[in-house]
Amino acid sequence: MKDIKITKEIIEQHGLSEDEYKRIVEILGREPNITELGIYSVMWSEHCSYKSSKIYLKKLPTEGKQVIQGPGENAGVVDIGFNKAVVFKIESHNHPSFIEPYQGAATGVGGIVRDIFTMGARPIALMNSLRFGLLSDKDNVRIMEGVVSGIAGYGNCLGIPDVGGEVFFDSSYSKNPLVNAFCLGIADKENIFYGKASGVGNPIIYVGSKTGKDGIHGATMASSEFDEKSEEKRPNVQVGDPFMEKLLLEACLEAFKTGYIIGIQDMGAAGLTCSSCEMGSRGNTGVMIDLDKVPLREEGMTPYEIMLSESQERMLLTVLKGKEKEIIDIFKKWDLEACVIGEVTDDGNLTVMMGSDLVAKIPNKSLTDDCPIYERPLKKPENIEKLSDFNQDELPIPGDLNVVFFDMITSPLHASRRWVYEQYDHMVRTNTVVLPGSDAAVLRVKELPILLSMSLDGNGKYCYFNPKVGGKIAVAESCRNIVCSGGKPIAATNCLNFGSPENPDVMWYFSEVIDGIKEGCEMFGTPITGGNVSFYNETMGKGILPTPVIGMVGVIKDIAFVTTSGFKDFGDMIVLLGKNKGHIGASDYLELVFGIKKGPVPEIDLKEEFNLQGGLYEMITEGLIKSAHDISEGGLAVALAESCFTSFFEDMGVYIELPDDLREDFTLFGEDQSRVIISIDKDDFEKVKHIAEKWNIPQMSLGFTAKGKFEVKVGNHLFLYNDPRFLRNIWESALSEYFK
Amino acid sequence: MIKCGVVVFPGSNCDHDAYHVSKHVMDFETVFLWHKDEDLKGCDFIIIPGGFSYGDYLRCGAIASFSPIMKSIKKFANDGGLVLGICNGFQILLESGLLTGSLLRNKNLKFICKFVDIRVENTDTPFTNSCTKKVLRIPIAHHDGCYFIDKDGLRKLEENGQVLFRYSSSRGEVDREFNPNGSLNNIAGITNKEGNVLGMMPHPERASETVLGSFDGKMIFKSVLNFLEKKIKE
Numbered sequence: 001m002k003d004i005k006i007t008k009e010i011i012e013q014h015g016l017s018e019d020e021y022k023r024i025v026e027i028l029g030r031e032p033n034i035t036e037l038g039i040y041s042v043m044w045s046e047h048c049s050y051k052s053s054k055i056y057l058k059k060l061p062t063e064g065k066q067v068i069q070g071p072g073e074n075a076g077v078v079d080i081g082f083n084k085a086v087v088f089k090i091e092s093h094n095h096p097s098f099i100e101p102y103q104g105a106a107t108g109v110g111g112i113v114r115d116i117f118t119m120g121a122r123p124i125a126l127m128n129s130l131r132f133g134l135l136s137d138k139d140n141v142r143i144m145e146g147v148v149s150g151i152a153g154y155g156n157c158l159g160i161p162d163v164g165g166e167v168f169f170d171s172s173y174s175k176n177p178l179v180n181a182f183c184l185g186i187a188d189k190e191n192i193f194y195g196k197a198s199g200v201g202n203p204i205i206y207v208g209s210k211t212g213k214d215g216i217h218g219a220t221m222a223s224s225e226f227d228e229k230s231e232e233k234r235p236n237v238q239v240g241d242p243f244m245e246k247l248l249l250e251a252c253l254e255a256f257k258t259g260y261i262i263g264i265q266d267m268g269a270a271g272l273t274c275s276s277c278e279m280g281s282r283g284n285t286g287v288m289i290d291l292d293k294v295p296l297r298e299e300g301m302t303p304y305e306i307m308l309s310e311s312q313e314r315m316l317l318t319v320l321k322g323k324e325k326e327i328i329d330i331f332k333k334w335d336l337e338a339c340v341i342g343e344v345t346d347d348g349n350l351t352v353m354m355g356s357d358l359v360a361k362i363p364n365k366s367l368t369d370d371c372p373i374y375e376r377p378l379k380k381p382e383n384i385e386k387l388s389d390f391n392q393d394e395l396p397i398p399g400d401l402n403v404v405f406f407d408m409i410t411s412p413l414h415a416s417r418r419w420v421y422e423q424y425d426h427m428v429r430t431n432t433v434v435l436p437g438s439d440a441a442v443l444r445v446k447e448l449p450i451l452l453s454m455s456l457d458g459n460g461k462y463c464y465f466n467p468k469v470g471g472k473i474a475v476a477e478s479c480r481n482i483v484c485s486g487g488k489p490i491a492a493t494n495c496l497n498f499g500s501p502e503n504p505d506v507m508w509y510f511s512e513v514i515d516g517i518k519e520g521c522e523m524f525g526t527p528i529t530g531g532n533v534s535f536y537n538e539t540m541g542k543g544i545l546p547t548p549v550i551g552m553v554g555v556i557k558d559i560a561f562v563t564t565s566g567f568k569d570f571g572d573m574i575v576l577l578g579k580n581k582g583h584i585g586a587s588d589y590l591e592l593v594f595g596i597k598k599g600p601v602p603e604i605d606l607k608e609e610f611n612l613q614g615g616l617y618e619m620i621t622e623g624l625i626k627s628a629h630d631i632s633e634g635g636l637a638v639a640l641a642e643s644c645f646t647s648f649f650e651d652m653g654v655y656i657e658l659p660d661d662l663r664e665d666f667t668l669f670g671e672d673q674s675r676v677i678i679s680i681d682k683d684d685f686e687k688v689k690h691i692a693e694k695w696n697i698p699q700m701s702l703g704f705t706a707k708g709k710f711e712v713k714v715g716n717h718l719f720l721y722n723d724p725r726f727l728r729n730i731w732e733s734a735l736s737e738y739f740k
Numbered sequence: 741m742i743k744c745g746v747v748v749f750p751g752s753n754c755d756h757d758a759y760h761v762s763k764h765v766m767d768f769e770t771v772f773l774w775h776k777d778e779d780l781k782g783c784d785f786i787i788i789p790g791g792f793s794y795g796d797y798l799r800c801g802a803i804a805s806f807s808p809i810m811k812s813i814k815k816f817a818n819d820g821g822l823v824l825g826i827c828n829g830f831q832i833l834l835e836s837g838l839l840t841g842s843l844l845r846n847k848n849l850k851f852i853c854k855f856v857d858i859r860v861e862n863t864d865t866p867f868t869n870s871c872t873k874k875v876l877r878i879p880i881a882h883h884d885g886c887y888f889i890d891k892d893g894l895r896k897l898e899e900n901g902q903v904l905f906r907y908s909s910s911r912g913e914v915d916r917e918f919n920p921n922g923s924l925n926n927i928a929g930i931t932n933k934e935g936n937v938l939g940m941m942p943h944p945e946r947a948s949e950t951v952l953g954s955f956d957g958k959m960i961f962k963s964v965l966n967f968l969e970k971k972i973k974e
Contacts, residue, residue, distance in 0.1 A: 149850070156851055156853075156883075157751070157792045157796075159753020159754065159791060241795070243750070243792060243796075246751055246795075335750060422852055422854050423850050423853070425881045427879050427952075428753060428757065428881065428946075429756065429757060430757045430761075430949070430952060432952070433951055435953070444951060
């Protein structure tokens with residue numbers, strides 16, 4: 001193997017450019033051998049190196065007094081008081097999920113969970129942000145079914161509840177499904193573990209599954225577009241073993257308690273290569289490993305294969321010298337394989353031996369911090385203004401809005417996600433206080449008086465028409481969801497899903513989205529503590545909508561503040577906070593009813609949004625709010641319906657009278673930002689009004705909750721009318737119909 | 741004081757939940773029992789919790805039934821000790837032969853997690869004597885919960901009053917439309933003939949605190965407490 005001659009073709013096959021190869025030769029002072037070339041190719045791949053995104057990511061706010069660890073580690077860490085910290089991150093597994101939906105999605109869950117417990121945290125919640133092509137295409141149905149089962153199969157076995165998330169559909173996600181997995185864990189603030197190899201002479205221990213030939217070059221695969229031959233890449237997708245991961249999780253948490261673990265990192269993308277050189281780089285040390293000691297699934301594996309394998313459920317540990325046995329014994333108790341495969345050195349190199357043969361020697365930093373960084377050309381797309389040359393006043397008014405409303409609530413875009421979340425164990429660990437279906441998931445933390453709230457949000461369509469505004473809205477909406485649940489947002493993670501960075505249009509979108517997210521995060525004081533960039537979401541030259549997903553985490557100070565979206569009692573007053581402006585551009589109404597996909601996107605004034613959230617939070621903490629629900633895709637009518645459908649009472653309905661200062665369809669389905677519907681005891685209206693005025697929030701009483709009827713008037717005309725039980729039934733079953 | 745043991749298999753994942761309810765909600769003295777041990781540490785009541793013991797890559801519960809701890813639990817049960825198997829625990833009890841029948845893949849072939857209503861068929865048992873409601877609202881979360889047994893076995897179960905819980909409407913109507921997984925006769929939980937071993941698919945430990953939306957499950961643990969306290973007095 002060592003004798004393989006490095007040709008131009010081989011370099012190209014490894015996704016390295018000519019310049020990059022030259023740089024490798026310069027660093028090493030010689031030609032690399034094939035193993036070294038493989039190591040560079042995965043570490044310098046877009047997936048591992050962030051070479052195209054790094055300069056932009058630096059713009060994001062990442063610091064705050066609560067932030068214990070920002071980007072650059074396995075996950076972000078944020079102080080929540082009481083000597084506890086939350087550890088969380090979101091990560092994509094898009095490419096593998098397209099090639100093999102079940103295993104792709106399953107191993108995505110496995111990867112993010114390892115990132116969390118690696119930091120010393122007990123994972124307590126999962127969420128997913130999923131995007132698929134339209135379900136009218138059977139292939140998308142197949143992919144979605146596989147992805148959901150994969151997440152369920154892995155997460156359920158681990159016993160980590162999957163408590164929420166989002167599911168979107170758009171034709172651009174056909175053959176480019178997005179699978180973004182979020183995990184959150186709880187750790188003692190004083191006991192956070194990092195991916196560091198320090199203390200020269202300390203042993204490096206390998207734990208978990210044996211290394212096989214699966215997933216070789218997974219990271220490189222995730223760093224290129226797909227063509228018609230993508231299916232042939234199936235062997236690049238790893239196969240998950242959630243039981244093994246569960247054992248690893250329990251064993252690691254037990255091993256942390258010994259105090260003998262110096263550093264730990266999971267073997268995810270780029271496997272043994274990435275974990276060893278990153279640990280050395282962070283520790284400013286060298287790492288020597290002997291591949292003869294690595295447990296292998298089959299004989300005769302080459303150093304190249306061992307270093308690049310992405311077999312799942314493996315960890316690398318740096319342990320205090322002399323304490324190897326204590327640590328190995330814990331893993332043995334859990335029937336796991338653990339062995340010393342190397343040690344920390346002082347030369348700053350990743351040294352790979354195979355018995356007495358030296359097979360690779362590379363400076364660690366050249367693989368990590370000093371990898372190539374690109375300032376890719378960016379260009380504002382020429383046609384972008386044209387995407388928004390649309391005058392909503394020219395739209396005809398549909399004949400029967402009651403029928404339009406049916407179509408809206410039964411569209412996969414708005415139908416109940418029950419078919420998805422009932423396949424996930426969302427209650428295990430008995431912390432889930434608000435079950436899936438509300439604006440944000442709420443979990444108690446058994447030993448603490450506070451609760452945690454979390455939400456995933458993003459809207460690719462908005463970003464397509466105006467990436468900066470779309471980025472701002474993603475942050476604003478995720479914070480709004482946290483506040484609607486009774487919490488205060490504290491920090492966020494993001495997953496940025498885009499097409500090829502080599503396309504200047506895509507890079508422009510990327511740069512604008514980052515600017516929008518930055519503005520949003522600064523306004524709400526929510527630093528980004530980590531996340532993931534996924535480029536090359538393109539198949540046969542067709543890219544996805546630019547899709548940032550924000551994972552927001554908040555703290556609810558008291559159980560009494562926990563608020564859900566469902567109406568509580570019959571006869572409660574329904575109040576709109578914020579203003580109806582009837583904005584139709586980029587709305588689901590425009591797309592579903594008229595088949596028109598055009599902007600402009602709704603405006604968002606971050607100061608207004610800040611006031612809305614501040615006022616709502618005060619109302620909640622004053623005990624005035626019975627339910628709160630963010631108005632987002634589908635507009636006011638869909639939001640009202642959702643608050644009925646998520647009520648405990650099946651016959652919960654509304655009687656609503658809306659002003660007719662705008663066209664009725666714009667009033668019902670417009671997607672203006674910074675709006676929330678709340679329900680209150682009618683005697684509290686004056687108090688609510690008072691707080692709204694103080695925060696400068698427009699407010700308006702819309703009507704009342706009603707038993708057994710769903711009636712919405714605009715002016716004197718009754719436009720929507722039906723039995724809420726019937727509506728709830730069709731809303732709840734609409735999505736499952738596609739899977740029969 | 742009642743002493744409760746929660747069994748931990750590799751892959752158990754409701755062990756912490758059962759422990760939490762037993763210790764912090766019920767105030768029982770509570771210990772974990774490791775699958776490789778045989779010592780039941782003097783417990784009065786054993787919970788075999790839910791999860792995926794040994795990954796459940798073979799038939800659910802099949803490998804766990806051969807573990808050292810199960811050997812002791814079988815003896816404990818045969819001597820009249822109280823054993824509650826929840827979800828995967830129910831599957832393990834069936835595989836161990838402490839209960840009869842088997843649990844097949846759900847009728848819709850998917851994992852199902854949701855609140856269901858179950859009707860209590862008999863309140864004169866160690867596990868249900870304190871059930872003040874006829875219908876309990878408790879979640880299920882399983883992939884293999886479709887109860888099956890041959891005709892003769894089913895007849896015996898019914899005749900002996902061993903069916904303790906049935907999936908029902910919130911008003912207690914037992915009908916196919918309230919059956920989430922295809923179980924025969926809507927069976928959600930059964931006991932052995934003597935009544936000291938209960939296996940059930942719903943998770944009472946997930947419904948024992950108001951904050952979680954239901955505390956109906958607590959009635960089952962209260963019943964156990966009541967039964968054991970009486971027994972101690974005698």
